[in-house]
Amino acid sequence: MPKEPYVVAHVAVALDGATxxxxxxxxxxxxxxxxxxxxxxxxxxxxxxxxxxALASAPRxxxxxxxxxxxVVDGRGRVTEWEALREAGHWSDVLALxxxxxxxxxxxxxxxxxxxxxxxxxxxxxLRALGERHGARVVRVDSGGALLGALLEASLLDEVSxxxxxCLPSGTGNRHWRGSATTPARFDLVGSRTxxxxxxxxxxxxxxxx
Numbered sequence: 001m002p003k004e005p006y007v008v009a010h011v012a013v014a015l016d017g018a019t020x021x022x023x024x025x026x027x028x029x030x031x032x033x034x035x036x037x038x039x040x041x042x043x044x045x046x047x048x049x050x051x052x053x054a055l056a057s058a059p060r061x062x063x064x065x066x067x068x069x070x071x072v073v074d075g076r077g078r079v080t081e082w083e084a085l086r087e088a089g090h091w092s093d094v095l096a097l098x099x100x101x102x103x104x105x106x107x108x109x110x111x112x113x114x115x116x117x118x119x120x121x122x123x124x125x126x127l128r129a130l131g132e133r134h135g136a137r138v139v140r141v142d143s144g145g146a147l148l149g150a151l152l153e154a155s156l157l158d159e160v161s162x163x164x165x166x167c168l169p170s171g172t173g174n175r176h177w178r179g180s181a182t183t184p185a186r187f188d189l190v191g192s193r194t195x196x197x198x199x200x201x202x203x204x205x206x207x208x209x210x
Contacts (some may be wrong), residue, residue, distance in 0.1 A: 004127055005136040008159040009148050009177075014169045017176040019144060020167025025199060029163055032201060038068045038140035040130050041091065044147035045074040052081045060087035069134060071095040071114075073147055077103045082111040095134075097121050106122055125157055146168045149179025159205050160187060166198035 010033050012024035061085055070091040072079055075098060086094045098105075099117040114129055116122035130136040141148060141157075152158050162177070169175070187204035194200055 003131060003137075005039065005131045005141045006036075006138045006158050007042075007127060007141065007150065007151065007156055008038075008161060009141040009157055010036075010161040010163070011148065011177040012163045012165065013177050014165050014167050016168060017178070018169045019177050020175045021171045022165060022167050024165060025163070025197065028195065028199060032161070033140060033142070034162060034163075036138050036140050038138045039136040040071050040134065040139045042071050042073070042126075042139050042141045042142040042143065042147075044076050045072060045076065046074055046146060047143045048074075048079050048085070052079075053080045055084040055088065058084065059087035060084060062087050063092050063151045064089055065092065067092045068140075069093055069095055069096055069130075069136070071126070071130065071139075071186075073097045073121050073123070073126075073143075075099045075102055075117075075119075077105060086111075087120060090192070097126055117193065123151060123154055127156060145175065145177055145179030147179075148177055148199075149181035152178055152181045152185065153183050155206070157206065158165075159190075161201070161203045164200040164202065 011019060013019055014022050055191045068091055070085060074096055082094055094111055096111045096113045098101050098113055098115045099119060099121050100115060114126060116125035130139060141151065186207040188207050189202065191203040192206050
C-alpha cells in the first residue's frame with residue numbers, strides 16, 4: 001500500500017514571518033525548492049487567482065514532461081485559467097481539488113478533479129489520494145497562509161522550510177506564513193544556512209510528541 005507523501009512547506013518570509021509586503025528573492029527561492037524534487041506542487045486558489053491576470057497573456061510552452069503535478073485547492077470553484085496553468089511550462093498536468101459543496105463547474109471543462117469533504121476540501125484525504133492514485137512521494141506546498149495554516153492545524157506538515165529575508169515588510173495585517181493557525185506547535189531545527197545578501201535558510205520538522 002502506498003505511503004502518504006512527505007509534505008514540505010517552503011516559504012519566503014520577512015523577519016516577522018510575513019509573506020507579503022516585500023520583494024522576495026524568487027530566483028533563490030525556486031533554486032532551493034528544487035531540493036525536494038517534488039512529485040506534486042500543492043497550492044491554494046488565492047495564490048493562483050493572484051496570478052490569473054498575468055497567466056491569461058503569458059507564453060504557453062506546454063506541459064512539462066516529467067514535471068510535478070499542480071494540485072490547486074479550489075473549494076469555491078473560483079479558478080478559471082486551468083489551460084494556461086497546464087501549459088505554463090512548469091507542471092506536467094493540473095488537478096482541481098474540490099469539495100462536494102463546490103459550485104457546479106462549467107460544462108465541457110477538461111481539468112481533472114478530485115472531490116473530498118463536504119463544505120471544505122478534506123486535505124488529509126487529498127494527501128492520501130495523491131499518494132495512492134498519483135504515486136506522489138513528495139508534496140511541496142507553494143501557497144499563502146490560509147492553506148499552510150490549515151495544514152499546520154491538521155498536523156499534515158512533515159517539514160517547514162523558511163527562506164528568511166533581512167527586512168521588515170510594509171503594510172499591516174495578518175500576512176504570516178502560518179495564516180490564522182492558533183494551535184501551539186513545536187519544531188526541531190534540522191538545518192540552517194546563511195546565504196548571500198543576508199538570507200537565512202532554515203528547515204524544521206515537527207517535534208516528536210508535539
